[in-house]
Amino acid sequence: MTEKTAQLSKAQAITSEVRRRIVDREWRQGDRIPDEAELAVEFGVARATVNKALQMLAEEGLLDRKRRAGTHVTVNPARKATLTIPIVREQIEGAGLEYSHRVVAQKLSPIPADVALRMSLPEGAELIHLRTVHYGDSQPFQVEDRWINPGAAPGVERIDFHRINANEWLVRNFPWLHADMAFSAENANARDARLLEARQGTALLILQRTTFNDLGAITTVRLAFHPGYQLIATP
Amino acid sequence: MTEKTAQLSKAQAITSEVRRRIVDREWRQGDRIPDEAELAVEFGVARATVNKALQMLAEEGLLDRKRRAGTHVTVNPARKATLTIPIVREQIEGAGLEYSHRVVAQKLSPIPADVALRMSLPEGAELIHLRTVHYGDSQPFQVEDRWINPGAAPGVERIDFHRINANEWLVRNFPWLHADMAFSAENANARDARLLEARQGTALLILQRTTFNDLGAITTVRLAFHPGYQLIATP
DNA sequence: GGCTGCTCTATGTCTATACTTAATGAAACT
DNA sequence: AGTTTCATTAAGTATAGACATAGAGCAGCC
Incomplete structure (x- = not known):
């Protein structure tokens, strides 16, 4: 013993x-x-x-x-919490579900003003625009709306993201130096609702993240989680 | 030079x-x-x-x-982000606004089942129930729904939270050993909407947190932020 | 083949010592 | 009183040396 x-x-x-x-x-x-x-x-x-x-x-x-x-x-301890932002696939598989994803759109488009601002790029620059849904056991888990800058991630133009998940490809090939991240809540718009198979107006947890390397902004992404999703933080 | x-x-x-x-x-x-x-x-x-x-x-x-x-x-770097959970007052004052708060209710009540579960206390135990609104320049910033366990925070029965903000009093007097924390999104219910002066159904960012010391659960709180609030995390 | 146990290596941790540096509080000086 | 100077102190950082320990990989055994 x-x-x-x-x-x-x-x-x-x-x-x-x-x-x-x-x-x-x-x-x-x-x-x-x-x-x-x-x-x-x-x-x-x-x-x-x-x-x-x-x-x-x-x-x-x-x-x-x-x-x-x-x-x-410390008098007023403003305690810190850490959140690990996992790879979606690992998160879903970690919950014992089968992972799959579907690319809804992948094309080169001029970026709108808000994306230009977040990525510090000139408005109208042409980036790769991706829209993907991630599923766990064929239930929609997360909707991803992503812009990728080939200037900071050379080679991205030739990747077919139907086969490889964009997040994983980027994370494996283009580690970042700096990132901006913000959580918020939004009412599901028509597209979110359709892709997440939820009612329009449902409150969704949104994670908006932009990553940078020494060549500039790599990618910016808006992740909308399925209704009821809880993000756990550890102190 | x-x-x-x-x-x-x-x-x-x-x-x-x-x-x-x-x-x-x-x-x-x-x-x-x-x-x-x-x-x-x-x-x-x-x-x-x-x-x-x-x-x-x-x-x-x-x-x-x-x-x-x-x-x-690392092959699939699951990078970590840190969030500092600041004292509401400091957060509001840090934004250059004038802080004030209003206690909507303060009374001893038997706890409902979900709170009992979160705090690992027997259902029906009597705890202090507080409902507070925090304002920045008289705009509602955050609605707080809190239960405090006098068993882990002795002396709390005699505090008048109209004068002292509960969060600050607790943080200053009862540092915690462990905490559970989760972020989610909810549609504003009637009460949230009234207190935050928002439309019912608006998506709100919710932070649910329970803290523990060696005597058990100190407090559990549900914070509902005003519509549009963004929580910034730093990598 | 498959299992067991050994060896050796790269990281984990600690120590004793030394020097650097921010900033406090007091002394010296207007 | 207000300001500047300065010694002192506690934390910050780095060092060489030492031992502990997980675990990869090999050797030998059934």
Whole structure:
């Protein structure tokens, strides 16, 4: 009968202990906590180890650290949440469903003003416009409306996205340096409703994302999730 | 005329250089990259510094690292996005608007089944139920529907939330250990519509969050944002 | 073939030490 | 009082060295 010890590193152990002291209010919001050297002595580790632990908590938003001023418990912790934006296919298959997708449209078109703005490209530039529906067990899961810039993703003109999912092809071939991302809610328009097999006007969760590499904007995409979809974020 | 050098640490400099090599496809998806020792020699730094840099990129999702197997460029990078959930007041004031809030209801009530489930509490337990509207320059910004568990947040019974915003009071007095968070879209119901001064049925971005400390669930809240609200995430 | 156990390697983690740097608070100077 | 200067302090970063450990791949066994 072996103990199922969680096997924490020393740094992680210190993080949890400090977190516990904050949650149990031994160290109150605004308090200055002992400095790294003192904690190193208390926990019997090197200062570098304490430093690593406290930096993790600072990133988490629980601690405020400043040179010379010391480390304080954040007064109004604006905690951070991480969301992993998975590949649609993996997301669907991960839920135990069978993935399929259908390309509704793929053609070269002049971009409208809002897309030009998001991608920092001249209005009227010709980009590849794609409209795709992603299915899980033949239920519509997500509608994708995407513009791809061949200037930043050379070779894209020759790809047939009926065979390869655009998201995956791009992600595998053109890693990005920077991205803009925004979530919002929209009432399903006629096209969304038709493609998602939902009633027009239904509230849909929308993710709008634009990615850039050193050649400029690669792609911008509007993802409309099926009604009722919940996006889970982990703290 | 001093150079406005970005003042990167060595570890950060290595991160950007490695990121550049990936984006410029000198190192392709799936490739194995040189090991820490080799990179340490190449960049003229200690192995610990390379380790720190590569760990950052691994957290970002660009690299896959395994003992003995080495470091590979991720094939399907499921990149992560961070969202900072700010205090409403700070968010509104940060936009240059004047913050105010109105408590629509504050009373002890038995919790309905869905709330009991989310908070892992017995159905029918009596919690504090709060309904609040937050305004920016007297435009409704967000509607808050919150349940607070006095069992995990002792003292809450005696607080008058007309004077202090519940979110801030909780955040300042009861830091949490764990949280569940989900985003979704809902059509405004009659109450949402009235409180947000919007049309019934309008799509609203909803954030549902439950926080826990070592005594159990502290609070669960459903935040409905005003129509058109965009939540920005940073990669 | 298929399984077992060993070996060796690349990453994971920690330590002790050192130097750098922001910024505080006080002293010195208008 | 208001301002500038400056020493001091705590965090930030880097280093060389060490040991731990997962796990890929091989060898040998049935």
